[in-house]
Amino acid sequence: MSLFALPRLRLAHLPTPVEPLPRLTAALGGGLELWVKRDDQTGLAFGGNKTRKLEYLMAEAQAHGARMVITAGAAQSNHCRQTAAAAARLGLECLLVLVGPPGDPHPTGNRFLMHLFGARFRWTTPASRDEDLQRAFQEAWAEGKRPYLIPYGGSSPVGAAAYAYALEELLVQQDFHPDVIVLASSSGGTQAGLVAGARLLGYRGRIIGISVDAPAEVLRSRVAHLASEVLDRLRAPGTIAPEEVEVVDTYAEPGYGVLTEREEEAILLAARTEGLLVDPVYTGRALAGLIDLVRQGAFAPGTRVLFWHTGGTPALLAEPYRAQVLDAASRYNGDQS
Numbered sequence: 001m002s003l004f005a006l007p008r009l010r011l012a013h014l015p016t017p018v019e020p021l022p023r024l025t026a027a028l029g030g031g032l033e034l035w036v037k038r039d040d041q042t043g044l045a046f047g048g049n050k051t052r053k054l055e056y057l058m059a060e061a062q063a064h065g066a067r068m069v070i071t072a073g074a075a076q077s078n079h080c081r082q083t084a085a086a087a088a089r090l091g092l093e094c095l096l097v098l099v100g101p102p103g104d105p106h107p108t109g110n111r112f113l114m115h116l117f118g119a120r121f122r123w124t125t126p127a128s129r130d131e132d133l134q135r136a137f138q139e140a141w142a143e144g145k146r147p148y149l150i151p152y153g154g155s156s157p158v159g160a161a162a163y164a165y166a167l168e169e170l171l172v173q174q175d176f177h178p179d180v181i182v183l184a185s186s187s188g189g190t191q192a193g194l195v196a197g198a199r200l201l202g203y204r205g206r207i208i209g210i211s212v213d214a215p216a217e218v219l220r221s222r223v224a225h226l227a228s229e230v231l232d233r234l235r236a237p238g239t240i241a242p243e244e245v246e247v248v249d250t251y252a253e254p255g256y257g258v259l260t261e262r263e264e265e266a267i268l269l270a271a272r273t274e275g276l277l278v279d280p281v282y283t284g285r286a287l288a289g290l291i292d293l294v295r296q297g298a299f300a301p302g303t304r305v306l307f308w309h310t311g312g313t314p315a316l317l318a319e320p321y322r323a324q325v326l327d328a329a330s331r332y333n334g335d336q337s
């Protein structure tokens with residue numbers, strides 16, 4: 001069982017551990033077995049799913065003779081933080097096109113870390129993000145920087161392919177075959193890689209993407225399209241249809257990065273039953289979704305459910321999330337603190 005090998009650099013600490021979650025399992029009931037795949041521990045500046053993608057993206061950048069990488073993201077983008085770290089490690093310049101107002105004189109969380117890695121910034125709005133990214137690329141090219149453009153979330157076919165390899169890693173690990181994999185899904189690359197990997201490796205379990213922002217229909221076709229491109233990159237025949245992709249968008253409704261009581265509960269429950277950190281934007285929302293699905297009885301007793309932790313923990317220390325979670329924690333304590 002081995003996939004076609006794409007060029008790769010070593011940036012990640014692999015394999016990441018797979019761990020049982022006995023106290024969270026007991027807290028939720030339902031007779032399930034909950035496990036976690038610790039991709040919050042991939043290394044490279046606090047880890048996360050982008051480290052895996054960057055191993056292939058940066059290999060491609062180097063093959064193109066790039067001296068600079070350019071990418072885009074939210075002000076608290078984990079992808080931008082990890083790209084800036086990888087660029088520093090490889091001696092490349094890094095330009096980040098971030099969505100948001102530039103103002104903050106005291107950046108926290110991921111934004112603080114992007115500064116630390118020496119990235120340069122441009123600020124944009126959601127509406128002009130793609131255009132500004134293209135313009136930044138063209139300007140850098142004209143200046144002779146030989147830039148390499150990494151798409152939003154690192155979700156090019158090459159970046160997404162990292163998760164086909166990640167599924168292979170999981171399946172050989174302690175011969176662990178979960179019935180269901182649950183993960184946070186946004187630009188869709190992580191889920192696309194897993195779905196393509198499942199096809200290639202004959203994995204028959206469900207892969208449920210909890211949408212962080214997009215409506216299910218949009219995300220399903222995005223993932224299917226990317227997964228088909230991953231198959232192509234891995235020189236495998238066939239395509240993935242949107243109907244083969246499982247997405248739940250019930251928890252996306254408050255919008256990207258909006259912390260609600262659901263995410264607060266998930267963050268506190270993971271912290272207090274397992275000493276496990278999940279983030280306010282992605283993994284907190286995905287775990288909240290998983291918790292809700294378990295409570296609704298969506299999984300039969302005995303089901304082995306693997307929560308694929310995709311990282312993001314530095315955002316927990318970013319304002320305003322830190323203050324909000326602190327507030328929620330004191331309410332959760334019955335105001336004892």
Ligand SMILES: *Cc1c(COP(=O)(O)O)cnc(C)c1O
Pocket residue numbers: 048049050078079153155184185186187188189190191279282283310311312313
């Ligand atoms: C980027 C990110 C995701 C989403 O991954 P996609 O491949 O963009 O769908 C999930 N969790 C965290 C912590 C992330 O940073």
